[in-house]
Amino acid sequence: MPLGLGCSARPGRAKDNRTGSWRVFWPRFDHSKCSKCGMCQTLCPEGCISEDGEGTFQPDLTYCKGCGICAEECPGGAIQMEKEEK
Amino acid sequence: MENEACELFDSGHRACGGCGAALASRLILKAAGKDVIVVSATGCLEVFSTPYPETAWKVPWVHSLFENNSAVASGIEASLKRQGRKEKVIAIGGDGATFDIGILCLSGAFERGHDFTYICYDNEAYMNTGIQRSGATPYDASTTTTPAGRCSYGNPRPKKDMPAILAAHGSPYIATTSIAYPRDMIEKVKRAIETQGPTYVQVHAPCCTGWGFEGEKTVAIAKLALETGLFVSYEMVDGSVVKVKKVLRKPVEEYLSTQRRFRHLFKPKRNDAEIAKIQAIADRNAEKFGIDIKLKKPAAE
Ligand SMILES: Cc1ncc(C[n+]2csc(CCOP(=O)(O)OP(=O)(O)O)c2C)c(N)n1
Ligand code: SF4
Numbered sequence: 001m002p003l004g005l006g007c008s009a010r011p012g013r014a015k016d017n018r019t020g021s022w023r024v025f026w027p028r029f030d031h032s033k034c035s036k037c038g039m040c041q042t043l044c045p046e047g048c049i050s051e052d053g054e055g056t057f058q059p060d061l062t063y064c065k066g067c068g069i070c071a072e073e074c075p076g077g078a079i080q081m082e083k084e085e086k
Numbered sequence: 087m088e089n090e091a092c093e094l095f096d097s098g099h100r101a102c103g104g105c106g107a108a109l110a111s112r113l114i115l116k117a118a119g120k121d122v123i124v125v126s127a128t129g130c131l132e133v134f135s136t137p138y139p140e141t142a143w144k145v146p147w148v149h150s151l152f153e154n155n156s157a158v159a160s161g162i163e164a165s166l167k168r169q170g171r172k173e174k175v176i177a178i179g180g181d182g183a184t185f186d187i188g189i190l191c192l193s194g195a196f197e198r199g200h201d202f203t204y205i206c207y208d209n210e211a212y213m214n215t216g217i218q219r220s221g222a223t224p225y226d227a228s229t230t231t232t233p234a235g236r237c238s239y240g241n242p243r244p245k246k247d248m249p250a251i252l253a254a255h256g257s258p259y260i261a262t263t264s265i266a267y268p269r270d271m272i273e274k275v276k277r278a279i280e281t282q283g284p285t286y287v288q289v290h291a292p293c294c295t296g297w298g299f300e301g302e303k304t305v306a307i308a309k310l311a312l313e314t315g316l317f318v319s320y321e322m323v324d325g326s327v328v329k330v331k332k333v334l335r336k337p338v339e340e341y342l343s344t345q346r347r348f349r350h351l352f353k354p355k356r357n358d359a360e361i362a363k364i365q366a367i368a369d370r371n372a373e374k375f376g377i378d379i380k381l382k383k384p385a386a387e
């Protein structure tokens with residue numbers, strides 16, 4: 001692949017890289033304990049937690065690296081990290 | 087209206103799980119929105135966000151060299167101004183890029199008064215090349231170039247006061263903040279971008295790999311840095327401190343003991359003399375910035 005002095009990449013193409021395969025633990029969300037504060041979504045370094053418009057938060061396991069920040073920071077303890085069965 | 091759920095710094099980047107710098111980048115773009123041009127120096131952020139041909143950025147983004155980050159941003163700003171365009175310019179660098187390698191061009195850009203915002207994500211060492219000390223590494227932290235051992239307690243020098251250096255350039259707005267307080271961080275980045283002239287935001291962004299802790303603790307440890315007074319969150323307008331986050335201060339060892347880079351202060355035996363020196367740094371910060379919340383004393387008997 002010839003590269004000149006400058007080269008460019010398509011915006012957001014990192015999406016091709018499915019970082020979910022890195023995961024050892026996965027975050028299980030217990031929606032009955034969720035207070036809909038959105039802290040997990042704000043603090044996820046992957047930006048992979050989405051909200052469905054009605055206050056239900058869900059991680060996208062295609063990209064979630066299983067870092068555990070969401071579980072650690074959820075004020076209501078609604079997220080548990082569990083060993084991934086592969 | 088901006089779709090809050092739309093990530094301008096998107097998934098698929100290759101940062102370590104739990105990386106503080108990755109979270110910082112997401113929050114920076116939440117604050118900046120899409121009408122922005124970003125320049126980044128070499129470092130973990132550049133490497134994990136954009137391994138060619140992939141990139142996590144969904145706004146125009148340029149990889150500069152280490153040294154010329156602020157010069158590239160200056161040129162873009164001057165060109166946009168000439169064309170009458172309204173996009174904002176942000177330069178982002180790690181602490182090594184900011185405190186050491188890029189300080190010449192950073193100083194030049196601030197002195198010339200370009201209308202741009204420089205954001206340093208401070209993970210307190212050169213992480214991408216394997217944890218070498220920088221001017222931002224705190225006292226006594228063990229790094230690969232300041233290893234703790236029989237003859238050394240780690241980094242022998244205190245952290246450089248970068249905000250004060252840029253304040254001395256006459257910057258109209260300077261702030262320090264932390265990934266542990268996302269609302270505060272977003273507000274400060276917005277304010278910096280909206281302020282005319284060269285502005286600076288320093289974001290404390292723990293690195294699980296370089297500091298030695300589990301990725302889930304990134305936010306908790308960033309909070310402890312603030313709660314112990316080893317990191318102070320404040321705003322400066324025209325060179326004067328106008329706002330400081332106050333805390334009920336905890337002893338520094340509650341922060342130090344969570345990280346491998348300070349392990350030598352506790353093992354094989356506790357080093358009270360060195361811990362006391364670090365406590366003195368926190369005490370001086372508390373005194374200088376007035377961060378202590380004074381609890382009302384019970385009425386005299
Ligand atoms: C002029 C120059 N010197 C050294 C390097 C090697 N290098 C690449 S990344 C890096 C570390 C950068 O440290 P920092 O700015 O703190 O960012 P971090 O990796 O910690 O996020 C270094 C030294 C380089 N690319 N260019
Ligand atoms: S475990 Fe980490 S990567 Fe996965 S959803 Fe939670 S915060 Fe995001």
Ligand code: SF4
Binds near residue numbers: 102134214
């Ligand atoms: S080494 Fe540190 S700064 Fe670099 S990607 Fe990993 S956690 Fe982030």
Ligand SMILES: [Mg+2]
Binds near residue numbers: 180213
């Ligand atoms: Mg660094």
